[in-house]
Amino acid sequence: xxxxxxxxxxxxxxxxxxxxxxxxxxxxxxxxxxxxxxxxxxxxxxxxxxxxxxxxxxxxxxxxxxxxxxxxxxxxxxxxxxxxxxxxxxxxxxxxxxxxxxxxxxxxxxxxxxxxxxxxxxxxxxxxxxxxxxxxxxxxxxxxxxxxxxxxxxxxxxxxxxxxxxxxxxxxxxxxxxxxxxxxxxxxxxxxxxxxxxxxxxxxxxxxxxxxxxxxxxxxxxxxxxxxxxxxxxxxxxxxxxxxxxxxxxxxxxxxxxxxxxxxxxxxxxxxxxxxxxxxxxxxxxxxxxxxxxxxxxxxxxxxxxxxxxxxxxxxxxxxxxxxxxxxxxxxxxxxxxxxxxxxxxxxxxxxxxxxxxxxxxxxxxxxxxxxxxxxxxxxxxxxxxxxxxxxxxxxxxxxxxxxxxxxxxxxxxxxxxxxxxxxxxxxxxxxxxxxxxxxxxxxxxxxxxxxxxxxxxxxxxxxxxxxxxxxxxxxxxxxxxxxxxxxxxxxxxxxxxxxxxxxxxxxxxxxxxxxxxxxxxxxxxxxxxxxxxxxxxxxxxxxxxxxxxxxxxxxxxxxxxxxxxxxxxxxxxxxxxxxxxxxxxxxxxxxxxxxxxxxxxxxxxxxxxxxxxx
Numbered sequence: 225x226x227x228x229x230x231x232x233x234x235x236x237x238x239x240x241x242x243x244x245x246x247x248x249x250x251x252x253x254x255x256x257x258x259x260x261x262x263x264x265x266x267x268x269x270x271x272x273x274x275x276x277x278x279x280x281x282x283x284x285x286x287x288x289x290x291x292x293x294x295x296x297x298x299x300x301x302x303x304x305x306x307x308x309x310x311x312x313x314x315x316x317x318x319x320x321x322x323x324x325x326x327x328x329x330x331x332x333x334x335x336x337x338x339x340x341x342x343x344x345x346x347x348x349x350x351x352x353x354x355x356x357x358x359x360x361x362x363x364x365x366x367x368x369x370x371x372x373x374x375x376x377x378x379x380x381x382x383x384x385x386x387x388x389x390x391x392x393x394x395x396x397x398x399x400x401x402x403x404x405x406x407x408x409x410x411x412x413x414x415x416x417x418x419x420x421x422x423x424x425x426x427x428x429x430x431x432x433x434x435x436x437x438x439x440x441x442x443x444x445x446x447x448x449x450x451x452x453x454x455x456x457x458x459x460x461x462x463x464x465x466x467x468x469x470x471x472x473x474x475x476x477x478x479x480x481x482x483x484x485x486x487x488x489x490x491x492x493x494x495x496x497x498x499x500x501x502x503x504x505x506x507x508x509x510x511x512x513x514x515x516x517x518x519x520x521x522x523x524x525x526x527x528x529x530x531x532x533x534x535x536x537x538x539x540x541x542x543x544x545x546x547x548x549x550x551x552x553x554x555x556x557x558x559x560x561x562x563x564x565x566x567x568x569x570x571x572x573x574x575x576x577x578x579x580x581x582x583x584x585x586x587x588x589x590x591x592x593x594x595x596x597x598x599x600x601x602x603x604x605x606x607x608x609x610x611x612x613x614x615x616x617x618x619x620x621x622x623x624x625x626x627x628x629x630x631x632x633x634x635x636x637x638x639x640x641x642x643x644x645x646x647x648x649x650x651x652x653x654x655x656x657x658x659x660x661x662x663x664x665x666x667x668x669x670x671x672x673x674x675x676x677x678x679x680x681x682x683x684x685x686x687x688x689x690x691x692x693x694x695x696x697x698x699x700x701x702x703x704x705x706x707x708x709x710x711x712x713x714x715x716x717x718x719x720x721x722x723x724x725x726x727x728x729x730x731x732x733x734x735x736x737x738x739x740x741x742x743x744x745x746x747x748x749x750x751x752x753x754x755x756x757x758x759x760x761x762x763x764x765x766x767x768x769x770x771x772x773x774x775x776x777x778x779x780x781x782x783x784x785x786x787x788x789x790x791x792x793x794x795x796x797x798x799x800x801x802x803x804x805x806x807x808x809x810x811x812x813x814x815x816x817x818x819x820x821x822x823x824x825x826x827x828x829x830x831x832x833x834x835x836x837x838x839x
Contacts, residue, residue: 238782239760246430253393257400257435260383261442264376264404269450271353271372272409278361279528282306294363295524303363304517307527310362311513314355314566319506324348325355326565330370330610331656333377333402333424339662342381342395349378355567363516363527365558366568369409373569376405377424380439396432399424400439410456413444415619422612423653428668455625456531459538461593463632470635472589473600477636479585480578480604481643487555487577487609488652492659494563505565512564519557526554530576534602537579538624540594544584551580570652571606578605599629600636608640611651611666672803673766673796679758681799682779682789688715691722691745695733698744702730709792713753713778714744719786721755721778723748755780756791766796 273289280286283297283306297303318326322345336344356371380401384394402424403416410416420436421428447453463469498508520527525546533550536542542550558573582601586594599620607616616637621627644651654664689698689712701707711726722745729748756765756777769777779789 238757239764241761244430246434249393250431250434253396253431253435254438256383256387256397257380257439258442260376260380260397260401261404261407261439262446263379263383264372264401264439265408265443265446265450267353267375267379268368268372268405268408268447271357271368271375272451274353274357275360275368275529278310278357282310282362294520294527301521304514304521307363307513307516307520308510309513310358310364311509311516311561311564311566312507313358315506315509317351317355317358318509318565318567319504321351322348325351325567327562327567327656330373330423330570331653333374333398334653334664335657335660335662336377336381337395337398337424337426338657338664341391342398343385344378344381344398346378346382349375349382352378352567356569359567360529362513363520364513364561364566364568365516365519365526365528365530365554365573366561366570367529367572367575368569369406369571370569371567372405372409373402376408377402380404392431395425396435399432400436403436404439404443407440407443408447408451410619410623411444411447411451411454412619412622413440415615415622416440416443418615418618419612422615422666423610426668455623457534457538457623459595459599459624459626459629461595461599461626462628463596464590464592465631466590468590469592469632472597473632473635474639475589476582476585476597476600477604477608477639477641478643479581480601480636481608481640481647483577483581483605484608484640484644484652485647487559487574488648488655490555490559491562491652492655494560495565495659496563498564508564509561509566512561512566515560516557519553523549523553525550526557529572530554531572533576534572534579537576537583537598537602538595540583540586540598542583544587547580547583551577551584570609574606574609575602578602581605596629596632599624599626600632603633604636604640607637608644609652611641611644611653613637613641671763672799673763674761676762676799677758678756678760678762678765678779678791679789681762681795682756682758682791683795684789686713686778686787686790688713688787689725689744690714691716692743694741694743695747696740698725699730699733699740702727709776711776713787713790714748715787716745721753721780721785721787723751724753724776724778753778757782758788762791762796762799765791769793769796 276289276291279294280288280290280292283294283299283303284292299306324332325348336342352371353375356368360366360368377398380397380399381394384397399420403420406416406419407413417437417440421433425432425436501508516527525533554573555577561568578601579598582597582599583594586597589597603616603620606619607613617630617634620633621630650658654666657664687709689701691714711724713721714723714725716722725744725748754768754772754774754777756779758779759782765777776790776792778787779791780786781788
């Protein structure tokens with residue numbers, strides 16, 4: 225709602241309140257988001273080709289885009305130096321280019337949204353995909369989704385920075401580009417939108433949801449022009465719906481939740497070790513690269529993005545020994561490399577870790593295909609580690625093209641999410657942000673001030689000063705015991721508010737040679753007060769008070785401008801106090817021992833928390 229006119233003789237129309245505050249501006253944002261969607265697909269195509277090119281150059285010395293496996297490199301044991309060389313390049317790029325290319329992408333995007341007004345530098349949009357291509361192409365055990373989410377977000381931010389938009393609109397376009405990038409890599413537009421809602425937007429409003437969904441839809445439709453169509457990891461198995469199987473789905477979620485905690489501890493434990501090294505952080509990735517190279521000698525399948533590993537886990541074609549070796553080696557080198565500050569994503573590795581856990585648990589579960597337990601493990605590990613259970617659920621369904629997995633995957637992801645929420649203060653994504661000194665809250669709720677109208681919180685026993693009171697009388701009043709507030713409405717004989725006199729005015733008049741016989745109505749005639757109305761929301765009034773710094777606002781009738789009440793900052797805080805009371809005070813209404821009359825009287829009594837805010 226727009227700010228109400230401040231002059232007492234003019235009164236705005238009653239507010240048109242509704243479920244949402246979105247206006248026609250969202251149509252322009254949707255158009256811009258569609259452009260961001262196309263840019264995200266193009267960026268994903270370039271990044272995937274760069275990864276292939278870097279792999280072929282690094283392990284074969286061939287400048288070609290033909291997909292070649294790392295395991296077939298002719299370098300033999302000397303291949304251990306390839307990741308080291310790649311990570312040295314990344315360290316130099318971060319040191320002399322931009323430090324923001326370090327890490328796995330999503331925390332950097334979240335940080336840009338939270339504290340950077342969603343502004344990302346152009347060089348980040350260029351260096352992030354380049355550094356990620358070098359990292360993954362030289363054997364880094366990472367996924368491409370984190371870097372492309374960061375790159376797509378950077379392109380969306382750059383698009384927004386070319387136009388006159390608000391910080392909130394810039395955030396929307398950044399997230400739209402990120403969702404487009406994820407859609408382009410995995411072909412999962414619904415999961416990309418949910419990822420935006422659960423991780424990046426920090427709100428649930430049509431003004432942001434509609435543009436992000438538009439970008440994901442455009443990316444999903446246009447990716448078929450540049451990338452392969454269809455599910456990335458098709459799986460045709462079916463879930464068995466029995467009570468033992470249901471409990472087994474929950475057990476997979478429990479295992480994945482505990483595994484999420486272990487992986488998070490490994491990553492940040494490695495980071496803590498690197499922090500203690502007597503070396504500049506530019507050289508840390510080289511040490512991580514050495515760990516990658518050694519791990520590649522033990523298990524070559526642990527290197528690179530590892531999409532083939534995901535397919536093998538869903539097919540059930542890997543032996544238990546191969547799965548265990550893959551899990552152990554990839555988890556260790558992944559944690560060390562991420563802790564060293566190199567560039568790469570976490571989503572694909574999480575799928576592999578979860579899929580490996582599910583495959584290893586097959587022998588302990590009721591009869592079902594190995595691929596089913598692997599799929600549940602993948603989704604549960606993603607949902608628990610990233611604290612995004614809905615994203616993980618739809619992500620698995622879209623990745624496999626198998627909607628029959630919906631209930632099992634939802635069950636496993638929800639249990640994993642519950643385990644990590646109870647056991648860990650922060651996720652693997654927000655821990656990095658917290659270590660940089662920023663607190664992130666991932667719980668969204670409706671602002672209680674938007675649910676309450678001013679008439680419900682205003683005080684009707686208003687202390688006023690008459691307009692014909694002289695300045696001298698006002699000075700005497702403020703010096704007397706009758707003075708209790710910081711500001712008082714000045715009203716005419718009809719009860720209409722003409723102005724507001726404050727303690728600051730009194731101090732100014734005391735120091736000046738003011739005409740003490742002049743009435744307040746004349747002294748303050750040129751000062752139009754800010755007014756509130758009983759039918760507007762407390763949130764709208766609070767916004768105006770915050771913008772102007774006014775602490776007490778007269779509330780007037782829209783029809784005749786008569787004073788009907790007053791609202792102070794303390795009255796607004798009461799609304800929040802009641803919300804806290806609803807969440808903290810536990811009461812039982814059935815089978816109560818107290819008499820009904822006594823209980824009713826207690827329920828009508830004002831809370832201590834609320835009364836404490838009265839001034």
